Amino acid sequence: MKIFNTLSSQKEEFLPQGSEVRMYVCGITPYSDSHLGHAMSYVLFDAIRRYLQFRGYRVKYVQNITDIDDKIIDRAARLGISAHELAGRYTDAFFEDMKALNVLPADVYPRATEEIPKMLEIIQGLVDKGYAYPAESGVYFRVRNVPDYGKLSNRTIESMEAGIRIESGEEKEHPMDFVLWKAAKPGEPSWASPWGPGRPGWHIECSAMSVRYLGETIDIHGGGQDLIFPHHENEIAQSESFTGKKPFARYWMHNGLLQLGEEKMSKSLGNLITIRQSLEKNTADAIRIFVLGSYYRSPLTYSEEVMEAAERGAERLRQAVRDETMGTGMEKDAALIDVESFRRRFIEVMDDDFGTAQAVATLFDLAREINRERDAGHNAVQARVALSELARVLGLTLKPPERPFLVAEPFIELLIATRRELREAKQWQLADNIRSKLAEVGVLLEDTSKGTIWKAKR
RNA sequence: GGCGACGUAGCCAAGUGGUUAAGGCGGCGGUCUGCAAAACCGCUAUUCACCGGUUCGAAUCCGGUCGUCGCCUCCA
Numbered sequence: 177m178k179i180f181n182t183l184s185s186q187k188e189e190f191l192p193q194g195s196e197v198r199m200y201v202c203g204i205t206p207y208s209d210s211h212l213g214h215a216m217s218y219v220l221f222d223a224i225r226r227y228l229q230f231r232g233y234r235v236k237y238v239q240n241i242t243d244i245d246d247k248i249i250d251r252a253a254r255l256g257i258s259a260h261e262l263a264g265r266y267t268d269a270f271f272e273d274m275k276a277l278n279v280l281p282a283d284v285y286p287r288a289t290e291e292i293p294k295m296l297e298i299i300q301g302l303v304d305k306g307y308a309y310p311a312e313s314g315v316y317f318r319v320r321n322v323p324d325y326g327k328l329s330n331r332t333i334e335s336m337e338a339g340i341r342i343e344s345g346e347e348k349e350h351p352m353d354f355v356l357w358k359a360a361k362p363g364e365p366s367w368a369s370p371w372g373p374g375r376p377g378w379h380i381e382c383s384a385m386s387v388r389y390l391g392e393t394i395d396i397h398g399g400g401q402d403l404i405f406p407h408h409e410n411e412i413a414q415s416e417s418f419t420g421k422k423p424f425a426r427y428w429m430h431n432g433l434l435q436l437g438e439e440k441m442s443k444s445l446g447n448l449i450t451i452r453q454s455l456e457k458n459t460a461d462a463i464r465i466f467v468l469g470s471y472y473r474s475p476l477t478y479s480e481e482v483m484e485a486a487e488r489g490a491e492r493l494r495q496a497v498r499d500e501t502m503g504t505g506m507e508k509d510a511a512l513i514d515v516e517s518f519r520r521r522f523i524e525v526m527d528d529d530f531g532t533a534q535a536v537a538t539l540f541d542l543a544r545e546i547n548r549e550r551d552a553g554h555n556a557v558q559a560r561v562a563l564s565e566l567a568r569v570l571g572l573t574l575k576p577p578e579r580p581f582l583v584a585e586p587f588i589e590l591l592i593a594t595r596r597e598l599r600e601a602k603q604w605q606l607a608d609n610i611r612s613k614l615a616e617v618g619v620l621l622e623d624t625s626k627g628t629i630w631k632a633k634r
Numbered sequence: 635g636g637c638g639a640c641g642u643a644g645c646c647a648a649g650u651g652g653u654u655a656a657g658g659c660g661g662c663g664g665u666c667u668g669c670a671a672a673a674c675c676g677c678u679a680u681u682c683a684c685c686g687g688u689u690c691g692a693a694u695c696c697g698g699u700c701g702u703c704g705c706c707u708c709c710a
Contacts (some may be wrong), residue, residue, distance in 0.1 A: 185638090202710070210710090217710035292702070329705080335636055336706070371702055378708080400710030401639090407709090432639080433704065442709055469658070472645055474640075475703065482646055485659035491656085495672065504662050525648095537657035551666085604668055611670075622671050629672095 177231070177527045179396075180473060182404060186530055190427065196234040198224060200425070202382060202399035203285070205242040207251045211448035212463070212478060213400070213434040213441045219467045220431050220497035220532075221398050221463040222279040223570050227526050230569045239282040240382055240430040244289050244375055248366055255508070259365050260289070273451040277460045278571050281482055286349045286385040288376060294384040295376050298418050299356045299369075308356055310371045320350055322413045331407035343473040345417045356380050365522040369417050372539060375472030379410040386424070387415065388394050394601050397425035401433055401473075402440070432475040441478065449478065461494075461572045462487035468570055476618050489540070493567060494574045496543035512549055513559040518542045522566050532570065539567055562633035579618065579632045588619055592628050595621075 177190040185612035191199075200219045201285055206212055223238075228235050243436060252262040267287075274281070299315055301472040302308035308317050319325050319333060326332050333352055348526035355377040366373035392415075401406065408428065415424040434441045441448045466486040470476055522538045525531035542563050549556040565575050581588065591610055598607040611621045 188689095204710075205708085214710050220710095305709055329637075331637055331706075339691085374654095398710090401704070405637090405705060406707085431710070433701075433710075440704070440709085444707095444709060465658085466646095475648090476658055477646085479646085481659080485646065488660095489658050492673095531648080534656070537648070540657055544674085599668085602668075608669070615671095620671075623667075623669095624672075 179427045179429065180529045181426075182430050183423070183425075188427070192233065192395045193426070196236055198394040199228075199235055199237045199396040199397065199398070200382070200386050200394055200572070201237070201239050201282075201397075202271055202331040202403055203239040203241050204266075204339050205247065206270060207244055207245075207248045209450040209452060210266075210270050211441060211443070212454055214270075214453070215273070215277055215451050215463060216276060216476060217278060217400050217431050218279050219571065220472050221529075222412050223427075223464075223468055223532060224396075224398075225280065225529055226569050226571055227530065231523075235327075237280075237282045238284045238286065238385060239284055240385050241269065241287045242378070242381060243287045243324065244365060245378065251314075253363075254404055263287075266486065270395045271455075273455075276453065276455055276574055277463060278532045280571075283423050286389065288381040289367075291381060291384050292376065292389065293359075294388050295380045296354070297367055297421045298380065298384055298387070298414065301418050302356065302479045307347065307414070312359065313347055314355045314359045314374060315371050316348055316353045316376070317356050317410065317414055318349060319354070322417060323485065325352075325413055326409065328409045328412055331405070339419050354379065354406065356414065369583075371407050378415060379407055382411050382423075383415040384419065385475075387410075387419065388631060392419040392421045393423060394425050396427045396429060396431040398431070402442075403432040404430055412571075434557075435475050435477040437477075437611065441560075454483070454633060458487055459490055460578050461490040461574065464571055464592050465490050466535060466544060467504075469536050470533050472530060490572070491571070493539060493543050493563070494576060496546045497574050498576070499555075499560070499566050512547045512554060513542075513556055515559050515562045518545075518559075519562060519566065526569075535566075539563060539570075539572075541564070545594060554569060577632060581632060588614070588630060592621065592630065596628065617627075 178187045179190045180186065181188050203219070204214060225235050225237050241263075246261060248259045248263050252259040255262065271281075299308060302317065303310065303315065305320070307321050308315055310316075326336070333350075336352060352519045355382075357369060357371055357374050358377055360373040360375065361372070364375070366375055386397070397408070397411075412424050416422050436447050436449065439447060441446060462483060463486070466478075467476070467484055469486065469489075481516055518541070522535050525534035525538065543557060546556045546559050546563065549559070563575075564574060579585070591614065595607045598604075598610070614621060614630075615633070618634050619630055621628055621630050
């Protein structure tokens with residue numbers, strides 16, 4: 177298996193340290209609803225995790241929740257609630273979104289506010305070793321003591337100095353130094369520390385959680401490309417300085433960013449589509465096909481049209497696995513489909529840095545084979561089982577979408593029965609009328625050899 | 635300005651030195667159907683932004699030009 181490692185800028189053979197893959201993916205800051213950019217990242221890493229398990233690895237997956245930061249504090253103050261309450265609310269919403277997207281839960285979701293002791297331990301260690309220094313406004317990391325600072329984002333301290341503006345009142349020894357511990361301002365939530373009451377800086381939590389739950393060297397560290405600098409660069413600097421062990425993470429994986437129109441979809445720009453908005457119009461399978469239909473390191477542009485295409489594709493796969501359309505008198509599997517070759521192809525493309533786009537294409541090809549056999553009167557059971565199984569590795573359920581007409585179902589069935597009688601009496605006009613009227617209210621009928629089936633139009 | 639990514643059919647998107655350039659959506663024609671839908675079959679890029687170069691051979695490597703995007707500040 178090969179993985180593109182941001183650290184080396186090339187594909188490397190994946191060799192985990194042990195039988196259990198230790199994986200850390202940067203999580204959210206819960207101050208508003210999560211958007212499709214988040215969905216992209218977490219769907220991807222979910223697929224990676226599922227694939228590693230499919231290949232026989234045990235995986236320990238940790239994802240942090242940054243439940244204290246400037247934006248949470250600001251937003252909570254404006255709403256007149258506590259930062260804790262606000263963060264809790266959006267963390268719950270995030271979990272709901274993930275569940276709806278069929279993202280498997282992480283093994284641990286550590287929250288920043290619950291990991292303060294470990295952070296203080298690391299900060300103290302960094303101070304003791306001379307990698308950090310306290311000042312009035314907080315404790316800072318001394319970037320110049322790290323000779324290889326910039327190795328992940330491919331930049332040097334010198335090259336960055338040019339564009340840096342030094343703000344007045346800065347207490348930092350060097351403009352690139354970053355804060356580990358922020359001294360509390362009046363009215364802000366704070367925790368006691370040897371340097372006075374305060375709260376953690378942004379990067380320290382990931383180091384603390386990573387080390388605590390996964391050890392000093394982890395296998396895979398993932399996140400969006402927007403985190404490469406400064407977040408992951410600083411994580412490396414502080415973690416490796418603290419533990420004295422390199423590398424902090426053996427494989428750094430970064431997904432490309434979701435674009436909306438001409439720009440990146442992001443909270444700060446405000447041009448976003450939330451996961452729940454998207455789920456109102458599209459199924460989770462469609463969103464996953466949209467995300468996994470291209471190479472994860474490339475940027476992906478959202479549009480209604482592309483989502484619609486993904487939805488139709490999802491429907492096509494569902495059609496192939498469902499058995500309502502299979503006749504009862506069909507021959508069972510004449511072993512006409514070489515299921516193993518599809519499985520091999522799936523593994524081959526996924527082994528090459530998680531080629532999900534080609535994996536999805538493999539699913540479509542298998543679906544076509546299944547449909548072809550069905551048309552020829554063969555019930556390709558094994559192939560359909562394989563399609564479901566491989567789809568599940570990508571987190572696709574291929575289950576029919578929820579039918580939103582629960583109460584109306586008996587009436588729909590009644591209309592279908594009436595229409596059947598009309599068709600038997602060759603009252604085509606009336607029968608067609610029922611079909612088109614139902615279509616107008618979002619119920620699509622299909623007359624198959626086994627009878628009429630219906631589905632809800634999304 | 636520095637670092638990085640990218641430009642493949644109407645749209646999305648694989649492929650990164652050598653058989654007919656994956657797959658999805660859309661479109662057109664056909665099969666099936668009372669008609670549809672779904673499904674299947676066929677067609678839909680002699681060509682991979684442009685210009686040079688290397689090579690027996692390049693979408694794939696090198697140089698240049700044009701264009702798009704990201705990061706360098708909070709962000710998946």
